[in-house]
Amino acid sequence: MSSELTGNLLVAQSGGPTCVINSSLAGVISEALNHECIEEIYGGLNGIEGIMREDLIDLAEEQQRAIRGLRFTPSSALGTCRFKLRREADFQRVIQVFQAHNIRYFLYIGGNDSQDTADKISKHAAAAGWEMRVIGIPKTVDNDLVVTDHSPGYGSVIKHIATVVRELSLDAEAMGQHDTVHILEVMGRNSGWIAAGATLAKRRDQPNDPPHLIYLPEVPFDPNKFLDDVAGVLKREPFCFIVVGEGLVDQDGNYLTTADGGSDSFGHSQLGGVGDFLKNLVDKHAEGIKTRSARLGHTQRAAATGASLTDSDEAFMAGQAAVRAAVSGVTDKMITLVRGDSENYTCETGLADLSEVANGVKHLPRNWINEDGVSLNYQFTKYALPLIQGEVDVPRENGVPSFVRLIRNPVDKQLPAHSFE
Amino acid sequence: MSSELTGNLLVAQSGGPTCVINSSLAGVISEALNHECIEEIYGGLNGIEGIMREDLIDLAEEQQRAIRGLRFTPSSALGTCRFKLRREADFQRVIQVFQAHNIRYFLYIGGNDSQDTADKISKHAAAAGWEMRVIGIPKTVDNDLVVTDHSPGYGSVIKHIATVVRELSLDAEAMGQHDTVHILEVMGRNSGWIAAGATLAKRRDQPNDPPHLIYLPEVPFDPNKFLDDVAGVLKREPFCFIVVGEGLVDQDGNYLTTADGGSDSFGHSQLGGVGDFLKNLVDKHAEGIKTRSARLGHTQRAAATGASLTDSDEAFMAGQAAVRAAVSGVTDKMITLVRGDSENYTCETGLADLSEVANGVKHLPRNWINEDGVSLNYQFTKYALPLIQGEVDVPRENGVPSFVRLIRNPVDKQLPAHSFE
Numbered sequence: 012m013s014s015e016l017t018g019n020l021l022v023a024q025s026g027g028p029t030c031v032i033n034s035s036l037a038g039v040i041s042e043a044l045n046h047e048c049i050e051e052i053y054g055g056l057n058g059i060e061g062i063m064r065e066d067l068i069d070l071a072e073e074q075q076r077a078i079r080g081l082r083f084t085p086s087s088a089l090g091t092c093r094f095k096l097r098r099e100a101d102f103q104r105v106i107q108v109f110q111a112h113n114i115r116y117f118l119y120i121g122g123n124d125s126q127d128t129a130d131k132i133s134k135h136a137a138a139a140g141w142e143m144r145v146i147g148i149p150k151t152v153d154n155d156l157v158v159t160d161h162s163p164g165y166g167s168v169i170k171h172i173a174t175v176v177r178e179l180s181l182d183a184e185a186m187g188q189h190d191t192v193h194i195l196e197v198m199g200r201n202s203g204w205i206a207a208g209a210t211l212a213k214r215r216d217q218p219n220d221p222p223h224l225i226y227l228p229e230v231p232f233d234p235n236k237f238l239d240d241v242a243g244v245l246k247r248e249p250f251c252f253i254v255v256g257e258g259l260v261d262q263d264g265n266y267l268t269t270a271d272g273g274s275d276s277f278g279h280s281q282l283g284g285v286g287d288f289l290k291n292l293v294d295k296h297a298e299g300i301k302t303r304s305a306r307l308g309h310t311q312r313a314a315a316t317g318a319s320l321t322d323s324d325e326a327f328m329a330g331q332a333a334v335r336a337a338v339s340g341v342t343d344k345m346i347t348l349v350r351g352d353s354e355n356y357t358c359e360t361g362l363a364d365l366s367e368v369a370n371g372v373k374h375l376p377r378n379w380i381n382e383d384g385v386s387l388n389y390q391f392t393k394y395a396l397p398l399i400q401g402e403v404d405v406p407r408e409n410g411v412p413s414f415v416r417l418i419r420n421p422v423d424k425q426l427p428a429h430s431f432e
Numbered sequence: 433m434s435s436e437l438t439g440n441l442l443v444a445q446s447g448g449p450t451c452v453i454n455s456s457l458a459g460v461i462s463e464a465l466n467h468e469c470i471e472e473i474y475g476g477l478n479g480i481e482g483i484m485r486e487d488l489i490d491l492a493e494e495q496q497r498a499i500r501g502l503r504f505t506p507s508s509a510l511g512t513c514r515f516k517l518r519r520e521a522d523f524q525r526v527i528q529v530f531q532a533h534n535i536r537y538f539l540y541i542g543g544n545d546s547q548d549t550a551d552k553i554s555k556h557a558a559a560a561g562w563e564m565r566v567i568g569i570p571k572t573v574d575n576d577l578v579v580t581d582h583s584p585g586y587g588s589v590i591k592h593i594a595t596v597v598r599e600l601s602l603d604a605e606a607m608g609q610h611d612t613v614h615i616l617e618v619m620g621r622n623s624g625w626i627a628a629g630a631t632l633a634k635r636r637d638q639p640n641d642p643p644h645l646i647y648l649p650e651v652p653f654d655p656n657k658f659l660d661d662v663a664g665v666l667k668r669e670p671f672c673f674i675v676v677g678e679g680l681v682d683q684d685g686n687y688l689t690t691a692d693g694g695s696d697s698f699g700h701s702q703l704g705g706v707g708d709f710l711k712n713l714v715d716k717h718a719e720g721i722k723t724r725s726a727r728l729g730h731t732q733r734a735a736a737t738g739a740s741l742t743d744s745d746e747a748f749m750a751g752q753a754a755v756r757a758a759v760s761g762v763t764d765k766m767i768t769l770v771r772g773d774s775e776n777y778t779c780e781t782g783l784a785d786l787s788e789v790a791n792g793v794k795h796l797p798r799n800w801i802n803e804d805g806v807s808l809n810y811q812f813t814k815y816a817l818p819l820i821q822g823e824v825d826v827p828r829e830n831g832v833p834s835f836v837r838l839i840r841n842p843v844d845k846q847l848p849a850h851s852f853e
Contacts, residue, residue: 028606030599086602173832178451178734181507181835185449195731212832287708308726310616313599317737319831399831410740410820411594411633414602 016142017048018115020334022070023055023062023089024150025121025128029164030085030315031326032150035120037081038330039148040070046338049116053422058092058121059128063104063429067112067422080415082323083405085315088417096128102135104429109136111425115143116337120330122151122162126345127369133343144337147345147365148329152312154204157371158363159347163329164312166322166398169208171314172197173399175307176212176254180221183250183303191250192241192293194304195222196286198311199256203227203375205311206256208395210387218386221252226289228258229375230384232267237289238296240385245300259285316412320401325358332360356397437563438469439536441755443491444476444483444510445571446542446549450585451506451736452747453571456541458502459751460569461491467759470537474843479513479542480549484525484850488533488843501836503744504826506736509838517549523556525850530557532846536564537758541751543572543583547766548790554764565758568766568786569750573733575625578792579784580768584750585733587743587819590629592735593618594820596728597633597675601642604671604724612671613662613714615725616643617707619732620677624648624796626732627677629816631808639807642673647710649679650796651805653688658710659717661806666721680706737833741822746779753781777818 022039024032036054043052056066068089070078081088096102109117119129126147133145149156154165176195183193199205206227213220223244226232244251259267268285286304293302329346336344344362351357379391405412443460445453457475464473477487489510491499502509517523530538540550547568554566570577575586597616604614620626627648634641644665647653665672680688689706707725714723750767757765765783772778800812826833 024606028603084602085599087606089606091606170831174737175731175735177832177835178506178736179729179731181505182449182730182734185445185508185512193730195729211830215830303730304727305729305731306725306727307731308600308616309603309614309724310596310600310726310728313603314596315599316595396830401831402828407823409632409636409817410591410822411598414598 015048016115016144017050018113019051019053020049020116020118021053021055021062021067021109021112021114022118022120023058024087024091025058025119025125026091026093026150027152027312028086028091029150029152029312030167030318031163031323032120033081033084033086033088034323034326035148035150035163035330036088037078038327039118039334040078042331042334046334048338053112053114054089054417056419057090058094058125059096059105060092060094061090062108063101063431065108065424065426068417068419069422072420073417077415077417082327083315083403084414085313088415095124096131102131105132106136106139106141107426109143110141112422117143117145118148118333118337119145120148120150122153123156123369123372126156126365130343130365130369133365144340144342145365146333146337146341147368148333149345149347152198152205153202155202155373156368157373158368159345160350160358161348161398163322163326163348165204166319167314168198168205168311169211169395170319170322170399171311171317172205172209172254172307173211174317176209176222176252180212180252183221183252190245190299191301191303192253193250194253194255194286194289194302196255196257196284196304196306199228200258201228201372202258203229203256206254207375207387207391209254210392211395211399219248222254223248223251224253224385225387226253226255226259226385227375227380228256228260229377229380231262231264232259233262234292237292241293241297253289255285255289257285315403315414316405318403319399320403321398323403329360336362436469437536437565438471439534440472440474441470441537441539442474442476442483442488442530442533442535443539443541444479445508445512446479446540446546447512447514447571448573448733449507449512450571450573450733451588451739452584452744453541454502454505454507454509455744455747456569456571456584456751457509458499459748460539460755461499463752463755467755469759474533474535475510475838477840478511479515479546480517480526481513481515482511483529484522484852486529486845486847489838489840490843493841494838498836498838503748504736504824505835506734509836516545517552523552526553527557527560527562528847530564531562533843537755538564538566539569539754539758540566541569541571543574544577544790544793547577547786551764551786551790554786565761565763566786567754567758567762568789569754570766570768573619573626574623576623576794578789578794580766581771581779582769582819584743584747584769586625587740588735589619589626589732590632590816591740591743591820592732592738593626593630593675593728594632595738597630597643597673600726601633601673604642604673611666611720612722612724613674614671615674615676615707615710615723617676617678617705617725617727619728620649621679622649622793623679624650624677627675628796628808628812630675631813632816632820640669643675644669644672645674645806646808647674647676647680647806648796648801649677649681650798650801652683652685653680654683655713658713662714662718674710676706676710678706736824736835737826739824740820741824742819744824750781757783
């Protein structure tokens with residue numbers, strides 16, 4: 012592979028936003044400025060979908076202050092998409108856009124689907140004889156990307172949830188003279204990585220601290236065991252604090268609730284999220300118990316105030332590493348985060364094949380979940396605790412966070428419009 | 433009135449916690465130490481209910497570090513209650529406890545009901561010939577206490593909500609290539625003070641910034657107008673951001689949803705909160721629109737990280753002022769917050785009759801709500817903006833907030849147990 016490839020760089024973001032995905036973007040831009048072989052630094056709006064529309068912006072025209080501000084600004088500053096490239100015509104279009112704008116470096120920040128997209132684009136470029144480097148940058152609050160030790164975005168979402176649990180549990184404690192069940196629903200449609208993070212709210216050596224029960228998609232839900240679990244906690248504590256991942260499944264592997272509602276195993280019809288589902292179970296089957304539920308929804312992945320500095324810095328580092336790898340001749344790889352072996356947490360970047368990442372899903376190890384199915388052991392804590400250290404400092408204006416927006420100076424379009432049909 | 437009343441001070445907290453009610457407690461304790469006429473400083477656990485149980489603790493034995501930590505610790509460090517004093521025997525019991533522990537100063541931190549309780553206790557003490565001073569300290573996220581310009585607790589909850597709206601709206605913007613409706617349900621069972629605060633998320637001179645629609649309990653809900661409102665926003669914006677107060681009512685003044693669910697005006701049965709109610713309306717009556725909803729629940733009133741420093745400082749000041757007033761001979765009053773007339777916001781304390789506060793409810797002025805019924809005008813912003821300035825600095829341990837807990841050294845009980853039946 013040649014390391015002397017001169018041309019333009021295109022970076023885009025894909026999938027659900029996190030509060031550090033812009034930090035990776037900032038890493039890409041600031042590193043790209045260091046390399047003369049990179050002539051122009053373009054951003055693709057709204058992921059691959061916008062790239063097909065030739066919606067490119069000139070990132071070199073953005074103010075330095077804005078690039079710096081990306082390190083504390085949540086969501087995807089370039090916009091994002093959930094578009095799945097399937098048609099041959101769409102792949103060809105992407106390559107045409109690359110050729111029209113002399114894109115020799117394509118960096119795609121996203122989760123599994125995005126790494127799959129990057130992999131396929133890379134193969135189509137090779138087939139078309141268009142020399143370029145394609146590097147993926149990991150991003151997902153779900154933490155389900157393989158090979159990488161963890162994914163940028165995860166540390167911040169669990170730091171937020173652990174913070175909320177610690178705050179809310181004090182509220183519950185003050186009110187908790189009588190039996191009360193508090194339920195907090197968090198994200199995680201397919202895995203319990205996020206819900207598990209709530210365990211970090213417990214003080215050291217205080218296993219009975221809230222959250223008392225954590226329900227994970229990895230453990231099939233049994234309503235009778237659930238009611239027993241709650242009763243067990245209320246025997247020893249004045250209140251019961253539950254964290255539940257939205258993707259809870261029944262014994263047959265079916266989601267307990269869907270966007271349109273669902274029905275519980277006792278036959279009651281349900282609307283709302285899985286937190287309300289659990290609330291209704293308690294309301295209907297346990298007498299004299301008060302219930303409260305909250306659903307953080309997308310607020311948790313957007314919670315930039317109080318985000319993890321470790322997470323934000325690693326996201327930035329991943330962006331930088333992607334540019335360095337591409338410039339040095341690497342292609343078809345995703346940047347990974349590699350944890351050091353020493354007792355003190357260290358993290359550096361590595362590389363994984365895009366195709367390997369695209370097809371894998373990292374599950375929460377079953378042996379990190381205790382036998383009771385509703386709590387995590389020290390192995391999880393040892394893994395997750397370093398990821399939530401430090402806080403991102405977010406400037407304020409008039410008392411609310413002052414985030415940045417890009418100017419988005421468009422790059423002139425060179426091609427006729429693309430047909431998506 | 434004599435100002436030479438020597439004896440012990442008892443402070444307690446009541447009603448729903450806020451993230452600054454402990455700041456008022458800290459203000460009471462630190463000010464009480466300055467006055468020799470105050471011999472012992474006691475805390476009553478779990479409000480008036482615990483006082484009847486003679487559950488008093490010795491606050492002078494708490495560490496200075498803990499008292500300082502109360503200024504950033506959410507919830508009620510003394511515990512709280514929602515007990516309503518009704519029986520003559522209960523009032524007599526309270527006075528007996530006061531006499532047994534030589535309580536000459538009783539400070540009660542709470543909302544309307546608590547001020548009513550304080551008022552009645554004061555009258556019973558007078559009838560019993562027990563000389564004492566009773567002062568209320570305002571506390572409520574609902575901001576519905578009369579006479580006082582605003583209530584400690586309110587500034588922090590709306591600062592949190594405005595922050596969440598600003599964060600979440602960036603997420604919505606990045607995803608918002610297609611019609612999407614985002615719904616955030618906030619507290620406020622009887623008034624829209626809290627929901628209104630979401631308007632502070634808008635940037636100056638950007639009236640079209642999220643939140644696009646704010647539904648307040650003050651404005652009877654019309655489902656057809658609601659669907660028109662949403663359609664109107666989606667004509668000009670890629671997404672529609674809605675904030676709704678939990679206590680929304682229909683044209684007849686009935687809550688749209690109850691703890692057990694409810695039914696919408698179109699006859700659909702509903703479970704979950706009012707946010708889900710609105711979500712279902714859109715899902716069923718507007719085609720091709722995606723909906724997302726989040727319900728902050730009690731997390732919003734416990735959100736100490738990012739709380740308003742102005743609010744916390746004023747809560748502390750109210751606690752100090754209560755002690756000073758009581759020592760100077762004042763009784764049967766609640767401390768109020770009085771806004772200065774100057775253009776730059778200033779705030780000092782004043783006094784209001786407990787009986788006046790007990791029986792009043794401060795409504796969101798109708799002329800602060802725009803004609804459209806779903807947005808606030810500059811008068812609200814002018815009122816609310818100063819209340820969210822500055823941030824409370826919360827120390828962390830292992831990446832999560834490090835809050836304080838009181839040691840709670842009990843005061844020896846002097847009386848036989850009280851019968852609550």
